[in-house]
Amino acid sequence: MNRTLLIAADSIRALLHKRLLVGLMVASIALTVVVSMMFSTARESMTESFAVQIDDPKSPTAKMTEKEKRQFKESMEEASFGFQMGFYFVASFGGTIVALFIFSTAISSEIRSGTIRVTLAKPVSRTQFLVGKYLGAVAVMAAYTAVASIAMVAFTHTQRIELSPALTYVPWLMFWKHLMLGAVAMLLSLFMHPIVASAITLFTGNGFYSDRNPLYYLLPSYGDFDLYREVFSGTLMDVADVGWLTLYAIDFVVVMLLLALWRLRKKEIV
Amino acid sequence: MAAITTRNLSKTYGGGLRDPGDTVALAGLDLEVHEGEVFGFLGPNGAGKTTTINLLLNFTQPTAGEAFVLDRPVADSQVRSRMGYMPESVNLHDYYRGRKLLEFYAGLAGVAQELRAERIDRLLRLVNLEDAADKRVSKYSKGMAQRMGLAQALLGDPDLLILDEPTASLDPVGRKEFRDILQELKRQGKTVFISSHILSEVESVCDRVAIVQKGVLKRIGTLQELSTGGPTVFRVRTLPAPAIEALATLGAELTIAREGATIRCADEAMAQAVTQLLAQHGGQIVQAESETQSLEQIFLTAIDAKDEARK
Numbered sequence: 001m002n003r004t005l006l007i008a009a010d011s012i013r014a015l016l017h018k019r020l021l022v023g024l025m026v027a028s029i030a031l032t033v034v035v036s037m038m039f040s041t042a043r044e045s046m047t048e049s050f051a052v053q054i055d056d057p058k059s060p061t062a063k064m065t066e067k068e069k070r071q072f073k074e075s076m077e078e079a080s081f082g083f084q085m086g087f088y089f090v091a092s093f094g095g096t097i098v099a100l101f102i103f104s105t106a107i108s109s110e111i112r113s114g115t116i117r118v119t120l121a122k123p124v125s126r127t128q129f130l131v132g133k134y135l136g137a138v139a140v141m142a143a144y145t146a147v148a149s150i151a152m153v154a155f156t157h158t159q160r161i162e163l164s165p166a167l168t169y170v171p172w173l174m175f176w177k178h179l180m181l182g183a184v185a186m187l188l189s190l191f192m193h194p195i196v197a198s199a200i201t202l203f204t205g206n207g208f209y210s211d212r213n214p215l216y217y218l219l220p221s222y223g224d225f226d227l228y229r230e231v232f233s234g235t236l237m238d239v240a241d242v243g244w245l246t247l248y249a250i251d252f253v254v255v256m257l258l259l260a261l262w263r264l265r266k267k268e269i270v
Numbered sequence: 271m272a273a274i275t276t277r278n279l280s281k282t283y284g285g286g287l288r289d290p291g292d293t294v295a296l297a298g299l300d301l302e303v304h305e306g307e308v309f310g311f312l313g314p315n316g317a318g319k320t321t322t323i324n325l326l327l328n329f330t331q332p333t334a335g336e337a338f339v340l341d342r343p344v345a346d347s348q349v350r351s352r353m354g355y356m357p358e359s360v361n362l363h364d365y366y367r368g369r370k371l372l373e374f375y376a377g378l379a380g381v382a383q384e385l386r387a388e389r390i391d392r393l394l395r396l397v398n399l400e401d402a403a404d405k406r407v408s409k410y411s412k413g414m415a416q417r418m419g420l421a422q423a424l425l426g427d428p429d430l431l432i433l434d435e436p437t438a439s440l441d442p443v444g445r446k447e448f449r450d451i452l453q454e455l456k457r458q459g460k461t462v463f464i465s466s467h468i469l470s471e472v473e474s475v476c477d478r479v480a481i482v483q484k485g486v487l488k489r490i491g492t493l494q495e496l497s498t499g500g501p502t503v504f505r506v507r508t509l510p511a512p513a514i515e516a517l518a519t520l521g522a523e524l525t526i527a528r529e530g531a532t533i534r535c536a537d538e539a540m541a542q543a544v545t546q547l548l549a550q551h552g553g554q555i556v557q558a559e560s561e562t563q564s565l566e567q568i569f570l571t572a573i574d575a576k577d578e579a580r581k
Binding site: 003006007010013014017113114115117118119120121122123124125266268269270 | 324327328329330331347348349350351353354355357359360361362363365366374375377378379380419422426
């Protein structure tokens with residue numbers, strides 16, 4: 001097998017042997033499921049309450065005009081939609097934490113433990129090493145995204161919500177957002193401790209800055225990849241938008257990986 | 271063809287924000303290791319041994335000078351398909367079981383698929399880890415990890431083997447087995463570059479040695495070459511009184527007995543001066559012999575032992 005793929009396969013094995021990471025992934029998915037159940041229960045109780053009020057002649061709702069009833073129903077649906085967005089936010093944030101952990105430790109843990117010395121003493125170039133490590137982390141992230149997406153679909157079904165066409169792209173864009181964050185975290189982890197690298201990546205990538213903040217113009221934005229915001233604000237994406245965003249993400253990842261490679265080549269393995 | 275060549279190889283650390291003072295780890299090392307020899311690289315702690323190995327494996331870049339292995343620049347990653355390396359602290363990918371770990375390293379080393387199983391079995395036998403082949407590497411003792419470190423270094427059937435303190439965690443039986451493996455590699459014509467503190471071990475297996483201190487090459491040569499220029503002992507039958515006074519002035523060590531006198535000269539220059547002096551005063555030399563120095567004596571003479579003791 002190609003050396004890059006061997007390193008990628010080893011990277012998957014190494015990541016899956018990190019108890020903290022596996023715990024984090026399980027906790028993140030469990031949290032998603034719990035939040036899903038909580039939202040589901042809250043939504044059902046609101047729907048039931050609405051139905052009871054409509055049927056009860058003594059209820060204030062019964063005295064509403066048809067227009068008021070329609071407005072009330074719309075506000076109920078908006079609240080339900082808010083729950084839905086909240087669910088996607090939890091799933092996405094959990095994924096971000098998992099991504100930061102995976103990518104920031106993929107290379108730095110090998111350097112810190114010294115295992116990189118044995119690997120690089122073999123006919124393995126630093127480019128092969130870096131690309132292999134990134135691909136391994138991408139594979140683990142893909143598996144995580146697949147499981148989280150299944151949880152989302154399950155949530156959508158339990159909520160008996162018709163899946164919005166725009167929401168179809170949520171897992172795909174979430175996955176690419178995490179690959180972008182991961183590439184930044186991997187690059188920064190070659191300069192500093194992985195925890196610091198993750199914190200900085202999180203700071204630059206999760207809306208801690210706005211267009212009123214000068215950092216907004218200097219740092220990359222992942223806002224367009226947070227589809228729940230788009231859905232919430234009523235801007236639905238089409239396939240072309242998703243395609244352009246994917247291209248942007250690929251460019252971004254390639255640039256970050258080239259910078260990481262430049263750094264790794266210069267890095268002294270002592 | 272030289273297995274290893276370094277020209278004015280230098281490495282200075284520091285100079286950054288965290289460590290503004292420069293530390294010279296290696297200062298203009300000129301070294302040539304011939305193909306097929308077992309070469310001992312000796313020096314006290316901080317002498318620059320591991321830095322040299324790091325440079326030979328392209329783990330770090332030199333501040334000045336250049337290094338070649340098997341006639342290729344060290345930056346050429348493909349040359350490492352003909353090299354094996356065992357680090358001082360053997361940190362292996364410990365989430366594998368022994369055999370699987372060697373399979374992974376064999377893939378990286380470019381060992382053909384059809385050769386892998388046979389080679390891994392042979393190496394596991396060689397380093398005496400057959401029984402632990404299916405045990406998780408994280409459960410290995412330090413000695414077992416060191417044996418596994420040697421096995422992975424030998425996987426690619428390398429022409430050049432670089433071993434950094436290879437027996438540090440081995441017990442006496444393990445060290446004996448290690449020496450036997452080295453002898454076998456020597457018979458096969460492999461070049462072995464060993465950095466070690468254990469002088470007796472180097473003495474028993476190495477064809478040539480180099481001694482470094484504070485990044486500077488102090489001595490290099492075969493053990494025989496290095497032991498010449500050491501103390502010379504003259505036995506003389508008659509020793510006139512003026513000669514005794516002159517010998518005392520030279521600083522030679524004189525022992526007078528009934529059957530004659532023994533004059534011990536610290537180095538070759540003193541031995542020449544004593545020979546001239548005895549010729550002048552009519553002293554008759556019965557026997558002259560050079561004392562054979564052990565590697566430890568050579569080592570302690572080469573380095574500034576007092577300076578090392580102060581560290």
